[in-house]
Amino acid sequence: MINLQSLSTFNLYPAVDENEINRIEIEIGFKFPKVFRDLLKLTNGFETKEGVIIFGTDVIFERNQTYEVSEYAQGYLAIGSNGGGKFYLMSSNEDSTELIQVDAGVMNPEFSSMVSQDFIKWINNGAINIDLLDEEDEENCGQLCDLILVNPLRGGATDLKKIQEVFNIKKGLFDLLKGSKQLPFVLMKDIPINLANKNLKELGELSELLKISNVN
Missing domain, CATH: 3.40.1580.10 (SMI1/KNR4-like)
Incomplete structure (x- = not known):
């Protein structure tokens, strides 16, 4: 729909x-x-x-x-x-x-x-x-960032599980839920910024809960 x-x-x-x-x-x-x-x-x-x-x-x-x-x-x-x-x-x-x-x-x-x-x-x-995504990939090639949860989860574990799946986060859901109680919470470290941006776009509205930082 x-x-x-x-x-x-x-x-x-x-x-x-x-x-x-x-x-x-x-x-x-x-x-x-x-x-x-x-x-x-x-x-x-x-x-x-x-x-x-x-x-x-x-x-x-x-x-x-x-x-x-x-x-x-x-x-x-x-x-x-x-x-x-x-x-x-x-x-x-x-x-x-x-x-x-x-x-x-x-x-x-x-x-x-x-x-x-x-x-x-x-x-x-x-x-x-998708052509603009390719341009971003070239500009950001080699740059790394951290993925940080900065806003409270509106959908609780459901939202977090979706983020976990899209970003392929290795931490267990229980540990992620526990960490989400104290914001800001770093979900992942040192991931390619072009991949992070692509995944954020795939998340749609859920991307508003996150930010990327520490770009090298």
């Missing part, structure tokens, strides 16, 4: 109904993935501050026709772009959830990059532009 709160920082547009979605599907020639339909019923596309654009029904047909997506990426639908010359594709399958990106000049899924295996999770985590 799409978390409406996760959309609060996006530029949103008036939602569309089933009739409008059905009309565009007929025009394009196949059914949209259900997760994409669910998004359109909340906002007819969106744009993020990082330049990520998800197409609405007003432009999706034109974009797919202009770039001849059905010819060069048969079986796929272009549903957006990253603002840097790359298109987001999803399989033209109602059950599809996987999001990939291809260069606009090489509209071929064989040369794609994986954006997310879960379209809704990608949205709920902020619709991250």
